Amino acid sequence: MRVRFAPSPTGFLHIGGVRTALFNWLFARHYGGQFLLRIEDTDEKRFVPGAADDMMASLRWVGIDWDEGPDIGGPHAPYVQSERKDLGIYQRYADELVANGHAYTCFVTPEQEEHMRAEWAARGERPERFRFRGPEREWSAEQVAEAKAQGLPFTIRLKVPLTGTTSFTDLIRGGERISVNNADLYDLVLLKTTKMPTYHLAHLVDDHLMGITHVIRGEEWVPSAPYHVMLYQAFGWNMPTFAHVPNILRQDGRGKLSKRKDDVSTNRFWERGYLPEAMFNYLALQGWSYDDHTEIMSRAEIVERFSIERVQASPARWNPDKLKDMNGIYIRKLSTSDLAARLLPFLSNAGLIANPPTDGECTYAEQLVPLIHERLEELGEASELLEFFFKDIAAPEPNLLVQKKMDAAGTLAALEAADAELRKLDGWNEGQLEAALRALAETLGLKVGQLFGTLRVAVTGRTVAPPLFATLVALGHERSLARIATAQAVLR
RNA sequence: GCCCCCAUCGUCUAGCGGCCCAGGACAACACCCUUUCAAGGUGUAGAUCGCGGGUUCGAAUCCCGCUGGGGGUACCA
Numbered sequence A: 001m002r003v004r005f006a007p008s009p010t011g012f013l014h015i016g017g018v019r020t021a022l023f024n025w026l027f028a029r030h031y032g033g034q035f036l037l038r039i040e041d042t043d044e045k046r047f048v049p050g051a052a053d054d055m056m057a058s059l060r061w062v063g064i065d066w067d068e069g070p071d072i073g074g075p076h077a078p079y080v081q082s083e084r085k086d087l088g089i090y091q092r093y094a095d096e097l098v099a100n101g102h103a104y105t106c107f108v109t110p111e112q113e114e115h116m117r118a119e120w121a122a123r124g125e126r127p128e129r130f131r132f133r134g135p136e137r138e139w140s141a142e143q144v145a146e147a148k149a150q151g152l153p154f155t156i157r158l159k160v161p162l163t164g165t166t167s168f169t170d171l172i173r174g175g176e177r178i179s180v181n182n183a184d185l186y187d188l189v190l191l192k193t194t195k196m197p198t199y200h201l202a203h204l205v206d207d208h209l210m211g212i213t214h215v216i217r218g219e220e221w222v223p224s225a226p227y228h229v230m231l232y233q234a235f236g237w238n239m240p241t242f243a244h245v246p247n248i249l250r251q252d253g254r255g256k257l258s259k260r261k262d263d264v265s266t267n268r269f270w271e272r273g274y275l276p277e278a279m280f281n282y283l284a285l286q287g288w289s290y291d292d293h294t295e296i297m298s299r300a301e302i303v304e305r306f307s308i309e310r311v312q313a314s315p316a317r318w319n320p321d322k323l324k325d326m327n328g329i330y331i332r333k334l335s336t337s338d339l340a341a342r343l344l345p346f347l348s349n350a351g352l353i354a355n356p357p358t359d360g361e362c363t364y365a366e367q368l369v370p371l372i373h374e375r376l377e378e379l380g381e382a383s384e385l386l387e388f389f390f391k392d393i394a395a396p397e398p399n400l401l402v403q404k405k406m407d408a409a410g411t412l413a414a415l416e417a418a419d420a421e422l423r424k425l426d427g428w429n430e431g432q433l434e435a436a437l438r439a440l441a442e443t444l445g446l447k448v449g450q451l452f453g454t455l456r457v458a459v460t461g462r463t464v465a466p467p468l469f470a471t472l473v474a475l476g477h478e479r480s481l482a483r484i485a486t487a488q489a490v491l492r
Numbered sequence B: 001g002c003c004c005c006c007a008u009c010g011u012c013u014a015g016c017g018g019c020c021c022a023g024g025a026c027a028a029c030a031c032c033c034u035u036u037c038a039a040g041g042u043g044u045a046g047a048u049c050g051c052g053g054g055u056u057c058g059a060a061u062c063c064c065g066c067u068g069g070g071g072g073u074a075c076c077a
Helices: A015-031 A051-062 A081-086 A089-099 A110-122 A141-149 A199-209 A219-235 A266-272 A276-284 A299-305 A320-333 A336-349 A359-375 A379-390 A408-424 A430-444 A448-460 A468-475 A477-491
Strands: A002-005 A034-037 A103-106 A155-158 A165-169 A177-181 A189-191 A214-218 A241-245
Touching (some): A015 A299, A089 A219, A155 A219, A189 A199, A219 A241, A276 A320, A430 A468, A468 A477
Antiparallel strands (some): A103 A155
């Protein structure tokens, strides 16, 4: 079994594209087949330099690799359509279709086609129902030769039958036959005036030449599938099996995800600190499921369990909350050292540590990781949570220092007592700190929440922070006492 | 407009004729744990299975219609 993902390099790869690639990849890996990558750059106008490399980086990031592709080659190279066009591949097959009567040379320009549409409307026909059929369908070889001799620009169009129906089956729709009336179709362009093939011709010729057995692609291709069926028949080639995967809809359900309107560039998720394994798991579940309760699965488990028949026919909706939750689950599964290593780039970017980090910073980061490990849902949140360990804090607001049912004087007294108590300690570990401060709360007649709350604000500058004793230890004796002194000054 | 596809809690989904007055997860809420926040635990709420007809002893599951949503309607992919 051989499948492929064939993106058009017109910009970054969004998660919907990654999901389609993923289903192809899972299918290939599950059955031990091959997965290939092909670049479909037949749209010269929308071509974006560098987009193909960017897309490949996105795929690699989530863990999708390919057996044949533009960068690694393969038995059917090249894997870039513009390069294949230069080899004359598409021209050859377009000519074959003209020769066997399934396609024809058309000299109608876009302007003329517009005119034909207007005439159609003038005859009282519904303009929306206009289906282009070129007058050259009935031309003789001589007429065509004459027009060519005049140097008129031309396209090659598929000669779609005027009557009858065309149908095909789709794996995802339970093998249901999807069928359309040929009268609702039109003579689509196979080879543009520029000699560049359209997607319809190019992808089909390449799929055939590359031995693709299953075409797994987005459902936006369902309407054009009948043309592809006709093309396979016209060439006399074996038809691949079709599987049109549902689109991922926008969060509000209004339309499918779009690059322009939605923040769904795959790169953005990498930048915000999503783990590729979490993204992989989440995306696999957009349209596919294993059973009624299993969600967290390793790559290997998903590969083993995946089946295209269990892919839903109805569209899924983009749910960033669920992705975020899943990312948190995956972060919690990481070891301390693994998470520390993944966090370093984020801390560097935030300017909290050097780039590259020093050995001391790496060690310190690893010491801090346990304090925020289970509080993280995106790696990017770490810099905010850890900032006060790396930078000096501003003197805390008095109203934050004063806890519930306390006043400024009582808070100051508590701080002074804590200060004295902490200076008496001959060590600085969590056990000692906790024992000393709990005892102090008791003698002061305070609830531990009151005392600890005040100290938390004094030492971190915020009301929400990692556990107090671990924080004091990580901060160190010196800095802790200095910050407590500053807090006292604020209240005096 | 026309053509095609789809339709279970707000969202992702399980369900493929009786096990379902519908199960799991996210989000929400409550409680427990607890030095804050998380994490974890327990629980609550949330779907007359879009609506209407059939078929059947029996339908979320099969069929038809309607409605709704999505996609397509390019010398873009």
